[in-house]
Amino acid sequence: YAKEGGRGTHLFYAPYMLGQPAEALQQEHLLRAAVPQDALRLHYQPQIEVSTGRLTGFEALVRWQHPERGLLGPDEFIPLAESRGLVTPIGRWVLREACRQIKAWQDEGLARVPVAVNVSAMEFRQRDLVGEIKQVLADTGLDAQYLEIEITETTLMQQPEQARTTLDELRALGVGVTVDDFGTGYSSLAYLKRYPLDKIKVDRSFVIDTPSDGEDVAIVTAIVQLARSLQLQSVAEGVETPEQLGLLQRLGCELAQGFGIAAPMDAGSAHAWLQMQPPAQTMTEA
């Protein structure tokens, strides 16, 4: 076992990263093998239209089937991946697998909905996102309108020039861009008008105590109004209760995600969700 980290430090590093160097090195080796050994998984969380409950898309969330520790969430290995230069192969796998899966469901004749893929600030810096996306769309045959990229405010602030170029190119391709965890980063509102964005995702920390916490209601209200004024769609994340969903509906927040709607699920369960949706319509059908 890794030694218990000191107070404060273990908030930022998983215990295994603090313990003996040998332990950290072993985890690094295991993670390095995860892509070639097919140990990564994607879970999919439905995003719905608040007013109708209709499925509007999935967010792809990566997991690692660890040989000893079971299925790990991204917070348990993305930091290690970033510190060991493994984030690029993982991110590439996620992008390709998400596109492959959503296209396979489309080819079955199921409802056509986009998939959203998360890209961290470091990945945004290190990866040739546009080049990779073009290649993956070409290889999988997925239409660009069914792919969305989620980045945080911090990414936009840290890489203003690269963000401008990359987001312009994504817009030209037809790939959607969402600002994730909105309101929690160190940021300026100016970028909301400077960059070609499609959606703003209200961070779940603002949603969790609504509707009872008046200050949080005020913040969510302001973000939804800001989004509307800028002609961006608003998405609330972390929606857990019917009361929260009711508030969002009254506020005119278009889209929502959260355990109260559906938790992230494996591909089999996401497939079942898709089967409950009305099937894809071709352009010629009314």
Ligand code: C2E
């Ligand atoms: P995120 O993009 O903000 O994703 C939403 C996270 O909130 C997910 O955690 C999801 O399981 C969780 N969540 C969803 N609904 C609820 C709810 O109602 N209540 C609560 N308390 N939580 C909810 P997860 O899957 O552990 O992912 C954590 C973060 O890891 C994600 O936050 C995202 O930033 C990052 N991540 C996920 N997949 C990837 C990936 O493929 N690449 C990169 N770079 N980061 C990823």
Ligand code: MG
């Ligand atoms: Mg996200």
Ligand code: MG
């Ligand atoms: Mg988020």
Ligand code: MG
């Ligand atoms: Mg979040």
